[in-house]
Amino acid sequence: MVQQLSSETSPEIIYPDSDGQPMADNTEQFKWIVVIKENLEILFADVADVFVAGDLLWYxxxxxxxxxxAPDAMVAFGRPKGRRGSYKQWEEDNIPPQVVFEVLSPGNRAGKMADKLLFYQRYGVEEYYIYDPDGIEIAGLIRSGDxxxxxxxxxxxxxxxxGIRFELTENTLxxxxxxxxxxxxxxxxxxxxEQERIAKEIALAEAEEERQRAEEExxxxEEAIAQLEQEQQRYxxxxxxxxxxxxNPEQL
Known part of the structure; x- marks a missing residue:
């Protein structure tokens, strides 16, 4: 009689790096996603434990x-910078992104946005910002308890x-x-x-001109002092x- 051994191992769960959805539906939405994400990168470039990402799946x-x-942009404080295929929270000291941004397009349905709000509310987001570039409207939500x-x-x-500030004008955010x-x-x-480079070159040129003028002066x-010394010597x-x-010269 042959005894069969049962395996208790469960199939490995795959966490895809892509959901198959486009990052943006139009150029304006894409522009704003890039502007927000990259400026946040610049803002925290020198802070080692702030991770910024755009259109990255968060599990x-x-x-x-x-x-x-997959927030259009997200910021996770307390997490190191680095490459990731997705943000698996259990591999990130169970720290959720504290701030997320969504940029709306005509394809964003009310039901889909409601689902996102419930997700961000349930899983620990502290600040949630939604910008509509077509309507030039921005909404923000901040955590209060649950x-x-x-x-x-x-x-x-x-x-x-x-620490960033939002200002709405008639034409844009x-x-x-x-x-x-x-x-x-x-x-x-x-x-x-480029303007800073040109301004720096102008400033350097002006400084060089000033240095040359000072050197000429x-x-x-020195020439005047040398002439005066020569006159004194002749005298x-x-x-x-x-x-x-x-x-006796003093009697003259």
Whole structure:
């Protein structure tokens, strides 16, 4: 009689790195996702334990690959920077992203957005921001106990976690770094760097001109001092000649 051994090992659960959905539905949505994510990267570039990602699948529950979301941008404080195929929370000291952003497109349905809100509320998000670039409207929610409560006035709101400020104009949303620098696109950043490069070159050229002027002034001053010394030497020589002839210069 042959005894069969039963295996207690369960099949390995795969957590896909992609949900098969596009990152954005149009150019405006894509632009804002990139602007927010990259400026957050810049903001925390020198902070080792702040992880920023865009369109990265977040799995909060080990053993269930159906529970997941891919925020347009997210920030996890207390987690190191580095490459990830997805954000598996149990591998991240069970730290959820504290701040998430969603940029709306015409394809965002009310039911889908409600599901996202419930997900972020249930799994520990502290700040949730939703921007509609078509309607130029931004909504924010902040955690109060077990709930995410709506922020009454987002115009001028400063994120407690990020320190960034939101300003709505007639034409667009403007987001500002804690130092007052506006969130910029790559094109604007490139132009700003070019302007800074040109300004630096002008400043260096002006400094060089000033140095040359100072050097010329120094040389003129040295020449004047040398001429004065020569005149003094000639004057002393003349006095000595008069004394040698028996003439007292002081009596002249």
């Amino acid at each position: 909060p529950v080990r053993g269930n690959n159906k529970i997941r979301q 709930w995410l409560e709506r922020i009454e006035n987002m115009n001028g709101w400063v994120s407690p976690r990020l 403007e987001i500002y770094h804690p130092d007052g620098q506006r969130f910029l696109t790559f094109v604007e950043l490139d132009r700003l760097r 120094r040389q003129r001053a 002393q020589a003349l006095l000595e000649q008069l004394r040698q002839r028996g003439i």
